[in-house]
Amino acid sequence: MVSLRLITDQPVTIADKTFIQLRQDIVEGVIRPSSKLSETELSTKYAVSRAVIREAINRLESCHLVERKANIGARVVALTQEGLEELYQVREALEGMAARLAAVHMTEEEISDLNNLLSTHFKTVQSGETYYQEAGDLDFHYRIILGSKNTQLISMLVDSLYHLIRMYRVQLGMAGPRVTTAFDEHRHIVQAISNRDAELAEILMRRHILYTKQNSQKTLLSHINSQTRM
Amino acid sequence: MVSLRLITDQPVTIADKTFIQLRQDIVEGVIRPSSKLSETELSTKYAVSRAVIREAINRLESCHLVERKANIGARVVALTQEGLEELYQVREALEGMAARLAAVHMTEEEISDLNNLLSTHFKTVQSGETYYQEAGDLDFHYRIILGSKNTQLISMLVDSLYHLIRMYRVQLGMAGPRVTTAFDEHRHIVQAISNRDAELAEILMRRHILYTKQNSQKTLLSHINSQTRM
DNA sequence: AAAACCTATATTGTCGACAATTCACCAATA
DNA sequence: TATTGGTGAATTGTCGACAATATAGGTTTT
Numbered sequence: 001m002v003s004l005r006l007i008t009d010q011p012v013t014i015a016d017k018t019f020i021q022l023r024q025d026i027v028e029g030v031i032r033p034s035s036k037l038s039e040t041e042l043s044t045k046y047a048v049s050r051a052v053i054r055e056a057i058n059r060l061e062s063c064h065l066v067e068r069k070a071n072i073g074a075r076v077v078a079l080t081q082e083g084l085e086e087l088y089q090v091r092e093a094l095e096g097m098a099a100r101l102a103a104v105h106m107t108e109e110e111i112s113d114l115n116n117l118l119s120t121h122f123k124t125v126q127s128g129e130t131y132y133q134e135a136g137d138l139d140f141h142y143r144i145i146l147g148s149k150n151t152q153l154i155s156m157l158v159d160s161l162y163h164l165i166r167m168y169r170v171q172l173g174m175a176g177p178r179v180t181t182a183f184d185e186h187r188h189i190v191q192a193i194s195n196r197d198a199e200l201a202e203i204l205m206r207r208h209i210l211y212t213k214q215n216s217q218k219t220l221l222s223h224i225n226s227q228t229r230m
Numbered sequence: 231m232v233s234l235r236l237i238t239d240q241p242v243t244i245a246d247k248t249f250i251q252l253r254q255d256i257v258e259g260v261i262r263p264s265s266k267l268s269e270t271e272l273s274t275k276y277a278v279s280r281a282v283i284r285e286a287i288n289r290l291e292s293c294h295l296v297e298r299k300a301n302i303g304a305r306v307v308a309l310t311q312e313g314l315e316e317l318y319q320v321r322e323a324l325e326g327m328a329a330r331l332a333a334v335h336m337t338e339e340e341i342s343d344l345n346n347l348l349s350t351h352f353k354t355v356q357s358g359e360t361y362y363q364e365a366g367d368l369d370f371h372y373r374i375i376l377g378s379k380n381t382q383l384i385s386m387l388v389d390s391l392y393h394l395i396r397m398y399r400v401q402l403g404m405a406g407p408r409v410t411t412a413f414d415e416h417r418h419i420v421q422a423i424s425n426r427d428a429e430l431a432e433i434l435m436r437r438h439i440l441y442t443k444q445n446s447q448k449t450l451l452s453h454i455n456s457q458t459r460m
Numbered sequence: 461a462a463a464a465c466c467t468a469t470a471t472t473g474t475c476g477a478c479a480a481t482t483c484a485c486c487a488a489t490a
Numbered sequence: 491t492a493t494t495g496g497t498g499a500a501t502t503g504t505c506g507a508c509a510a511t512a513t514a515g516g517t518t519t520t
Binding site: 012054058064070071086087089090096153155 | 242243246281284285288289292294300301316317319320322323324326327331380381382383385386
Binding site: 279 | 472474475476480481482483
């Protein structure tokens with residue numbers, strides 16, 4: 001069972017690579033939230049022309065990772081309580097629908113792969129490893145999203161929402177516990193999909209994301225409290 | 231009660247205007263579905279530099295109105311049965327959530343405005359006018375979307391999904407009847423929002439959009455049947 | 461002293477030219 | 491004849507330079 005490979009065909013142009021590099025640097029905080037993106041500065045730092053930087057920034061804007069104002073420039077988005085709330089509301093709606101559609105459209109083979117992933121995940125949890133837990137969690141959600149077979153939905157979730165979520169996760173240190181609980185939730189979702197129960201799959205996925213949201217918000221709050229400066 | 235003004239601050243740069251012009255030409259079919267967008271050709275036709283055209287095409291790609299391949303070029307999306315299906319699935323999820331959030335976040339004034347809009351709409355329906363019906367319908371949905379107060383949600387629906395939907399509507403002639411039925415559905419949705427019943431508002435909105443979808447698909451099918459060529 | 465206005469500077473927006481890539485056409489070969 | 495390989499025209503990708511716009515600082519005016 002090979003780990004999932006992303007849909008996006010690998011970058012070919014310089015603009016592609018620069019976009020991906022910039023996105024990574026923003027998501028991981030190398031470029032700080034709310035900081036200004038100077039085109040000339042970036043073009044020297046990344047050793048590409050300003051045109052390339054401009055195209056990359058445009059794409060970052062479509063991902064909602066930066067905000068741009070005409071004749072003024074682009075800034076990295078700020079990480080706020082409200083932003084996280086909005087993000088999870090959209091995620092709940094979209095990924096709930098993804099689970100509903102996955103219950104209808106996933107092949108039996110894809111479902112059996114999903115079950116295998118789940119048992120691998122289970123062993124990892126039992127052995128006490130937490131490092132790969134997040135990757136496994138992502139893999140799980142990705143499969144269901146792809147299982148929806150809805151290209152619009154997939155692109156919205158994979159190309160923009162998930163990078164933003166990862167930005168919050170990475171920068172506010174939301175590894176979070178919730179390992180065993182989340183695992184049970186995953187199990188029930190897969191069960192619903194196996195039964196081709198679209199309605200239930202959606203409900204369970206939405207509740208799962210709601211729980212994750214509440215957990216994230218707790219982490220965010222304690223994180224903010226722990227550093228009253230900033 | 232003044233008609234709703236769009237959120238997007240008016241275009242300032244040439245790229246803004248070109249983007250909006252191109253988007254309109256695509257949505258209204260002046261530039262045909264599946265046709266190739268030649269950068270040089272467009273730059274002469276719209277009398278702007280290729281850089282401007284490239285930026286506009288990039289933005290059109292984020293709206294899912296065109297698809298781009300590296301080193302090959304951009305094409306306007308095709309209008310297909312599956313595409314319409316996917317579109318309405320995403321719309322159901324997002325606008326359902328919008329209605330849910332609107333029930334919580336709309337001010338009393340905004341709700342009363344919505345009620346006023348509804349009665350205006352009612353008079354229009356009674357007097358037999360159908361021309362302004364679509365605009366009124368759009369206005370109704372816009373207000374609820376904005377009422378969600380969720381910027382992510384608003385941008386997804388207003389900046390991309392709705393243009394795609396309008397493209398299907400305009401080009402496949404989906405004015406559709408469904409006037410009085412839709413009106414009742416609208417009434418119930420507003421009722422739920424007035425009662426601050428988020429759960430019900432979402433359910434009703436989703437059903438409303440499901441009905442609209444089924445109606446659209448019927449129209450699409452008959453449209454395809456009526457022109458077996460193409 | 462506060463407000464309005466101008467000026468200098470830095471940043472973004474726009475442009476035309478050059479480089480890299482694709483695609484179609486034609487020739488050569490098995 | 492079918493297939494492979496190469497050549498050239500056309501298109502996209504990238505670049506540096508110039509134009510337009512915004513910001514800051516100082517000067518003038520009330």
